[in-house]
Amino acid sequence: MLLLAAAFLVAFVLLLYMVSPLISPKPLALPGAHVVVTGGSSGIGKCIAIECYKQGAFITLVARNEDKLLQAKKEIEMHSINDKQVVLCISVDVSQDYNQVENVIKQAQEKLGPVDMLVNCAGMAMSGKFEDLEVSTFERLMSINYLGSVYPSRAVITTMKERRVGRIVFVSSQAGQLGLFGFTAYSASKFAIRGLAEALQMEVKPYNVYITVAYPPDTDTPGFAEENRTKPLETRLISETTSVCKPEQVAKQIVKDAIQGNFNSSLGSDGYMLSALTCGMAPVTSITEGLQQVVTMGLFRTIALFYLGSFDSIVRRCMMQREKSEIADKTA
Amino acid sequence: MLLLAAAFLVAFVLLLYMVSPLISPKPLALPGAHVVVTGGSSGIGKCIAIECYKQGAFITLVARNEDKLLQAKKEIEMHSINDKQVVLCISVDVSQDYNQVENVIKQAQEKLGPVDMLVNCAGMAMSGKFEDLEVSTFERLMSINYLGSVYPSRAVITTMKERRVGRIVFVSSQAGQLGLFGFTAYSASKFAIRGLAEALQMEVKPYNVYITVAYPPDTDTPGFAEENRTKPLETRLISETTSVCKPEQVAKQIVKDAIVVTMGLFRTIALFYLGSFDSIVRRCMMQREKSEIADKTA
Numbered sequence A: 001m002l003l004l005a006a007a008f009l010v011a012f013v014l015l016l017y018m019v020s021p022l023i024s025p026k027p028l029a030l031p032g033a034h035v036v037v038t039g040g041s042s043g044i045g046k047c048i049a050i051e052c053y054k055q056g057a058f059i060t061l062v063a064r065n066e067d068k069l070l071q072a073k074k075e076i077e078m079h080s081i082n083d084k085q086v087v088l089c090i091s092v093d094v095s096q097d098y099n100q101v102e103n104v105i106k107q108a109q110e111k112l113g114p115v116d117m118l119v120n121c122a123g124m125a126m127s128g129k130f131e132d133l134e135v136s137t138f139e140r141l142m143s144i145n146y147l148g149s150v151y152p153s154r155a156v157i158t159t160m161k162e163r164r165v166g167r168i169v170f171v172s173s174q175a176g177q178l179g180l181f182g183f184t185a186y187s188a189s190k191f192a193i194r195g196l197a198e199a200l201q202m203e204v205k206p207y208n209v210y211i212t213v214a215y216p217p218d219t220d221t222p223g224f225a226e227e228n229r230t231k232p233l234e235t236r237l238i239s240e241t242t243s244v245c246k247p248e249q250v251a252k253q254i255v256k257d258a259i260q261g262n263f264n265s266s267l268g269s270d271g272y273m274l275s276a277l278t279c280g281m282a283p284v285t286s287i288t289e290g291l292q293q294v295v296t297m298g299l300f301r302t303i304a305l306f307y308l309g310s311f312d313s314i315v316r317r318c319m320m321q322r323e324k325s326e327i328a329d330k331t332a
Numbered sequence B: 001m002l003l004l005a006a007a008f009l010v011a012f013v014l015l016l017y018m019v020s021p022l023i024s025p026k027p028l029a030l031p032g033a034h035v036v037v038t039g040g041s042s043g044i045g046k047c048i049a050i051e052c053y054k055q056g057a058f059i060t061l062v063a064r065n066e067d068k069l070l071q072a073k074k075e076i077e078m079h080s081i082n083d084k085q086v087v088l089c090i091s092v093d094v095s096q097d098y099n100q101v102e103n104v105i106k107q108a109q110e111k112l113g114p115v116d117m118l119v120n121c122a123g124m125a126m127s128g129k130f131e132d133l134e135v136s137t138f139e140r141l142m143s144i145n146y147l148g149s150v151y152p153s154r155a156v157i158t159t160m161k162e163r164r165v166g167r168i169v170f171v172s173s174q175a176g177q178l179g180l181f182g183f184t185a186y187s188a189s190k191f192a193i194r195g196l197a198e199a200l201q202m203e204v205k206p207y208n209v210y211i212t213v214a215y216p217p218d219t220d221t222p223g224f225a226e227e228n229r230t231k232p233l234e235t236r237l238i239s240e241t242t243s244v245c246k247p248e249q250v251a252k253q254i255v256k257d258a259i260v261v262t263m264g265l266f267r268t269i270a271l272f273y274l275g276s277f278d279s280i281v282r283r284c285m286m287q288r289e290k291s292e293i294a295d296k297t298a
Helices: A002-023 A043-054 A068-077 A098-112 A137-162 A183-209 A223-230 A234-239 A245-258 A268-277 A287-331 B002-023 B043-054 B066-077 B100-112 B137-164 B184-209 B224-226 B232-239 B247-258 B262-296
Strands: A032-036 A060-063 A088-093 A115-122 A166-171 A211-216 B034-038 B058-065 B087-091 B117-120 B168-173 B211-216
Touching: A002 A060, A002 A287, A032 A043, A032 A098, A032 B117, A043 A060, A043 A068, A043 A166, A043 A223, A043 A245, A060 A068, A060 A211, A060 A287, A068 A115, A068 B100, A088 A098, A098 A137, A098 B002, A098 B211, A115 A137, A137 A166, A137 A183, A137 A211, A137 B087, A137 B137, A137 B184, A166 A183, A166 A245, A183 A211, A183 B137, A183 B184, A183 B262, A211 A245, A268 A287, A287 B184, B002 B034, B002 B066, B034 B043, B034 B100, B034 B137, B043 B058, B043 B066, B043 B117, B043 B168, B043 B224, B043 B247, B058 B066, B058 B100, B058 B117, B066 B087, B087 B211, B137 B184, B137 B232, B168 B184, B211 B247, B232 B262, B247 B262
Parallel strands: A032 A060, A032 A115, A060 A088, A115 A166, A166 A211, B034 B058, B034 B117, B058 B087, B117 B168, B168 B211
Antiparallel strands: none
16 A cells, blocks of 8 residues: 555656656757856856857856956957857946946847846955944945846846847855855845845746846855955854855856756755755746755755754854953953 | 654654743843834834833834824823833934934933844835836835845944843845745845844844844735835735735734744645746736737727
């Protein structure tokens, strides 16, 4: 009797697995596609541009610094696979003014045609205790990380809906899946991206436009080096729970998920666990993904509680150390 | 054998249940406590102030409009339980400038002592399709809902950490737990509050300061009436999945929470809900296209 039920269950799961391609989005074909990458002159953005270029896409790089743009262009062009490919560079601050961003997208579309995929990679990180961060940091991070993703997306969305095809990638962070010591301003901006993406996906799904939110871990980029200069001790200790990744790996995964139209993009086993655990009410693009989430959540939440306990004790230990040394300083 | 394992499991769960009060935070005593409520002149904020006042707290109401503040003050004072209680009103825009907010908190602390509990209830909602919302809305909602919660929290956090006691309440929304059609700008601002709160809680836990994030459903307030004026059809249909609550109920629950296996099943249920939301959106889109074609041929 039990054996029969188990057999039915296995057959059901196999059936779902076979049916899955019928309901998943049709993958986006990169050869000849127009891909716009903001923040494309360095770090993860540049690697994403390279990855798409290697697969035959036409790239528009958007960033602020013209010199870095030209350098990145040279680097990307080394990976061309045919004569027709083009890398276009446009310099603008994507968080400053929507009209400027709209113009940039118009320019890009005049030269390379309508945008097939937009990758919002422009962003920066800053960490510090809530009361130590400069007050302007909260607005600044939100402006660059969030508004800097809103404006380009808004500039391409109408055309994508008309053409009934498109991909928009938002680069959040593991700090956009859980709030960590020192990341009050940064986590808020990366959580905001997720809220935007979930709501946007629900609006554009019937138009065959798919949103991907990537949650990279700490990645070895110039941005990360900058972030580490002012990182508090507790944040550093907690971050040592996951390892630093190479931007090429991160980029490969993001492009793969974006082409497929997966809402969630994460890297490694930590990334997998964190994404399953924090999926909440996020949409799924494949039945197997949904099934995995349903089955693993209880276990992952249990593991997560142990992690949280260890983070709390790191914070407490650092606090007590600091107080001991303050007392020692006073008596010295 | 199975029976023994089940018995052990039940005993373990009971043990956890008994141990729980030992590791949970000690409840905050409201009588005589200084509670600051931003957005306290109407809606959920006002009801939270009333709820705390009824339990003996001293209230500082913070909002922009002075007339609404005075009206709210009169309404709250009707619920006093002793002669000493005070309701202080201070008018400021909490999202404008941090220094102004810092001053307001200083003033309040000079009159009513250090802040025991801060309730960040100042906020507004606006819905519309992503490409129909005015571009300025994204920045505006983020400014009011997020920065307007950051600034007061920053103004009280150092004193709370020094005194080793405090509560900070952030009022997010169910739209801060899932993104819904029409709420791109609003959900983003409410998700941001959650990211802030999770990170902040990890920082202040060893100082006995506790953060509460409230996720109210649609609540019958003036703010909600305003939100409904421009709500798209899809958003309205999807919102009918949950019922509208009374602000008094919401306030009671928030105050209660501020002061102390099923997951796989819920995710399954959630996936069905998501499916139904998607089909509402698709149906509305097809309806709209049909009527556009009909208009053209007419």
